[in-house]
Amino acid sequence: MVRKPVSDQSGGPVGGGAHSARLDAEDLDRIQAGLRQAVHAQERMCQLLDAVLAISSALDLRVVLHTITDTARQLVQARYAAVGVLGQEGEFAELITSGFGTDQSRSAGDEMPHGAGLLGDLVRDPRPLRVDNVVTHPHAVGFPEGHPIMTTLLGVPIRVRETVYGNLYLADKADGPFTGEDQDIVTALAGAAGVAIENARLYERLRQATEEFQRRLLPRMPRPEGLELEARYQPSTETPRIGGDWYDVIHFPGKVCCLVVGDVMGHGLESATIMSQISNMLRVIAFEEREPPSRILHRLDDVLHALHGGPLATVLVARLEPAAGGGRLMRWSPAGHLPPLLVTADREACYLHADAGLPLGVDPTLPRPDNEHFIPADSTVLLYTDGLVEHPADTLEDGMRHVAEMAAARATESLPHLCDALLTHRRGRFHDDVALLAARVTH
Structure with missing residues (x-):
């Protein structure tokens, strides 16, 4: 004999269909949110790979530095970006900027950051730095005259093994503070940037040696x-x-x-x-x-x-x-x-x-x-x-x-x-x- 399921007064199975349907909708929402997050992560990974290829394709050091700055800013939708290249004594020897209207390039002989504030923190301690409010940070020392006021900051060192070539700075993300995901992506980009800078410097030394040999x-x-x-x-x-x-x-x-x-x-x-x-x-x-x-x-x-x-x-x-x-x-x-x-x-x-x-x-x-x-x-x-x-x-x-x-x-x-x-x-x-x-x- 086949038993019929016990029904409540509404005619539905005991336990209620409405509650089951509500759970199914929540599960679907979670699945859709997870899919959107996975698609977003995949898109950012593709953007990161494209950025790495763009950086790696250049051998001229100045081109490499400008490419790093522009691609980093676009990757995390930051308003401003800068690459500070360090000299032999750990001082800023070159500064490449992006997003400041007319992008700039300053080198030794121009007025360079002195490394007394937050920028100096990353020089002295080359680890990722994320700040949600630059103005109120205890190590902030203000902005130079004519410099745009910035609110959020993400900085990561550019290094290969134990050699620190400089720092990559991003400021004022379009949709709020920088996230841990932003930090991970920019850190990965900085790793590729370090290799690109090292290759560009090796290329320059090889080019100079080749030219000298030919001229002799x-x-x-x-x-x-x-x-x-x-x-x-x-x-x-x-x-x-x-x-x-x-x-x-x-x-x-x-x-x-x-x-x-x-x-x-x-x-x-x-x-x-x-x-x-x-x-x-x-x-x-x-x-x-x-x-x-x-x-x-x-x-x-x-x-x-x-x-x-x-x-x-x-x-x-x-x-x-x-x-x-x-x-x-x-x-x-x-x-x-x-x-x-x-x-x-x-x-x-x-x-x-x-x-x-x-x-x-x-x-x-x-x-x-x-x-x-x-x-x-x-x-x-x-x-x-x-x-x-x-x-x-x-x-x-x-x-x-x-x-x-x-x-x-x-x-x-x-x-x-x-x-x-x-x-x-x-x-x-x-x-x-x-x-x-x-x-x-x-x-």
Whole structure:
């Protein structure tokens, strides 16, 4: 026999359906709240990962510091943010701010925080610091003149292992005081920031060492009669690497100069070594052969094939010799290299286009072209490697046109100023190494 459940007067089971329904609604609310919290936590975790990737993708220290400051402020919805970088003695050496209208960057020599108040607490005791009311905090010492009044503060040290690089400060969260979750997220971000700062500093030291090594392979400029010479070498700012770009000037008797600029294919220590070998061989061959430039390149290609299997390189050899009535006659031969740029005193600039020939290392038996052009007094010849005019964002034609326009606009400036200007046309950032050699005919 099947028993029917005992019912109350309402016809429902004993225990009441209304109470069960109420419990079910509360449970559902709790589940929904938990889901919302989980989604929020997942979103913040994704934001944190995006911030870490943004910080880690930069190698320039100033870019890293600004990225840390901006991403931290956005991550916890703070109104203000700052990164204080500590010097060797534990003092503030640099301060990067975000959210102050015009974001600032101050370094040694500017007025820096003295570390007497809450900022100093974090310097002296590098542990997370959370303050709900800055004004009433016993260690607060007030704000400098013109500084916005802040209410809440979250500060965490930026460190890697036992090394403290600085502190990250956030102020005035949009929806109330900073929470423990905010502290955890900013602490995780600060950990990634410490690694990014350490990498940026290592990169800077490597870049300086690389540049110094490369410069030691390049010659000093002679001072031949009737010519003013200037040269620049700019390593790539994309990655720290040693390249195969070089320039050289060989001074012959009779007021004759041989100008050389070249670029070994590839990068790294191997390319720099090959560059040094080619440069030294070319000097010896140029002294032996003297002219024409095509003969120098032909002999060089022969020797390189015999001794080193023919490494690939582009080279331009130009011979400047006095011309009757003043000025210079330039004879040049390119081995797959970009054309010289002639800039006259009346602000005209043109590329001396000619048969570019084949790079070294292709076939030493093929003939090489020779070219001639008269260089009037007060004119400048610019030889360069492709890093000056090539960039992934532009076509080669656009890059060459831009360099020519800049050179023409500064044609009457001093040669050092002209060379410096050409290395700033991309705001000093180059995708590849640049070797630049300039010769101005003075009479």
